[in-house]
Amino acid sequence: MSVTLPTHAELLAMVGPARAKWAHAPRPVPEPVGPGEESVWDYPRPPLVRQGNEHLRVQHHALIVADTTSPVWVCETAGAPVPYLAPESLRAELVPTDYVTLCEWKGAAVHYDLVTPAGRVVAAAYSYPDPLDDLGRGFGAIAGRFAFYPAKLACFVNDERVQPQPGGYYGGWVTARIKGPIKGAPGTGAW
Numbered sequence: 094m095s096v097t098l099p100t101h102a103e104l105l106a107m108v109g110p111a112r113a114k115w116a117h118a119p120r121p122v123p124e125p126v127g128p129g130e131e132s133v134w135d136y137p138r139p140p141l142v143r144q145g146n147e148h149l150r151v152q153h154h155a156l157i158v159a160d161t162t163s164p165v166w167v168c169e170t171a172g173a174p175v176p177y178l179a180p181e182s183l184r185a186e187l188v189p190t191d192y193v194t195l196c197e198w199k200g201a202a203v204h205y206d207l208v209t210p211a212g213r214v215v216a217a218a219y220s221y222p223d224p225l226d227d228l229g230r231g232f233g234a235i236a237g238r239f240a241f242y243p244a245k246l247a248c249f250v251n252d253e254r255v256q257p258q259p260g261g262y263y264g265g266w267v268t269a270r271i272k273g274p275i276k277g278a279p280g281t282g283a284w
Contacts, residue, residue, distance in 0.1 A: 095189075096189065096191050096193055096203055098193065098201045098203070098222070098223065099201060101200070101223075101225060101227070104195070104200045104201060104225060105225070105227060107195060108195060108196075108197035108198075108200075108225075111197040112197045112198070115138060115197070118283050118284055119283055119284070120134070120171075120284070121274050121284070123272065123273070123274070124272040124273055124274065125272070126272050129270055130270045130271070130272050131174075131270060131271055131272065132272045132273075133168075133169075133170065133171055133172060133173060133271060133272065133273055133274075133275055134170060134171065134273075136168040136169055136170050136171075136172070136174075137168075137169075137170060138169055138170040138171075138198075139169075139198045139228050139230050140167045140168055140169035140170075140198055140199075140230065141167070141168045141169070141230070142165060142166070142167055142230060142231040142232060142234050142235065143165070143166050143168065144163070144164075144165055144166075144234075145163070145164040145165065145166050145176065146162060146163065147162070147164065147250050147251055148160075148161075148162050148249075148250075148251050149161050149162075149164050149176055149178065149248070149249065149250055150248070150249040151178070151241045151246050151247070151248050151249075152246060152247040152248075152249075153185070153207060153209055153211075153214060153217075153246050153247070154211065156184075156185060156209055156211075157184050157185075158183070158184060158185040158207060158217075158241070158246060159178050159182045159183050159184060159185070159239070159241065160182055160184065161178050161179065161182035163179065164176035164177060164178055165177045165234050165235055165238060167199070167232075167235060169198070170284075171273075171274075171275065171276040171281075171284040172258065172263055172265050172275065172276055172277075173258040173263070173265025173266055173267045173271055173273075173275050174265060174266060174271065175240050175263075175264045175265050175266065176240065176250075176266060177220075177234075177235040177238035177239065177240050178238055178239050178240075178241070179237075179238055180237060180238070180239070183239070185207060185208070185209060186207070186208045186209075187205040187206070187207060187208075187217070187218055187239065188205060188206045188207075188208055189203055189204075189205055190203070190204050190205060190206055190215075190216065192204040192216055194219070196221075198225065198228070198230070198232070199221050199224045199225055199232050199235070200221060200223065200224050200225035200232075201221070201222075201223075202219040202220065202221050203219065203220055203221075203222060204216045204218070204219045205217065205218045205219065205220065205239070207245075207246070214245055214246065216242070216245070217241060217242060217245045217246055218239045218240060218241045218242065219239070219240055219242075219264065220237060220238060220239050220240070221235055221236060221237075221238075222236065222237060223236060224236055240264045241264065242257065242264050243255045243256065243257040243258075243264075243266055243267075244257035244261055248266055250266065250268050253268055253269065255267055255268050256268075258275055258276075258277045259275055259276075259277035259278040259281075260276075260277030260278050260279075260281075261277070262277060263276070263277050265277075
């Protein structure tokens with residue numbers, strides 16, 4: 094399946110209003126942060142891209158879907174960090190769908206179904222085939238990499254099973270060291 098994505102110029106016209114209004118968004122009182130912890134309110138917007146070296150594993154029941162020690166993380170104000178895994182880390186089949194979402198910073202994301210012998214997991218992952226990088230934030234580093242939804246698959250950072258970011262829309266991975274409040278739950282849409 095091939096999806097036609099908007100051009101960068103079209104994307105920038107679409108996401109411009111969302112970028113402009115974010116500076117005026119309300120901000121809740123952040124949770125206290127202890128040693129070894131990170132607050133999602135310390136992440137920048139536009140997001141930060143950073144290389145990781147944690148061991149990440151994605152599973153569907155006993156099937157290892159992906160495994161890596163070189164994720165690329167995207168960390169954005171109010172959101173749980175999202176790891177992007179290189180195609181070489183995949184051990185299962187992902188099939189592109191015609192479901193596309195937009196991020197005001199990264200552009201157009203294509204969603205993928207996971208196909209396993211036990212069945213299909215709809216919209217289990219997404220990827221930015223040609224991310225925006227008009228702001229020079231390094232989003233090119235995630236081009237063609239895959240992010241997985243921990244609400245649909247078992248996702249692990251080292252040996253810790255992550256929790257999904259609230260609300261079901263975002264692909265953030267919440268670990269014990271991530272402090273919020275984290276956007277996604279009802280009433281947090283303006284964050």
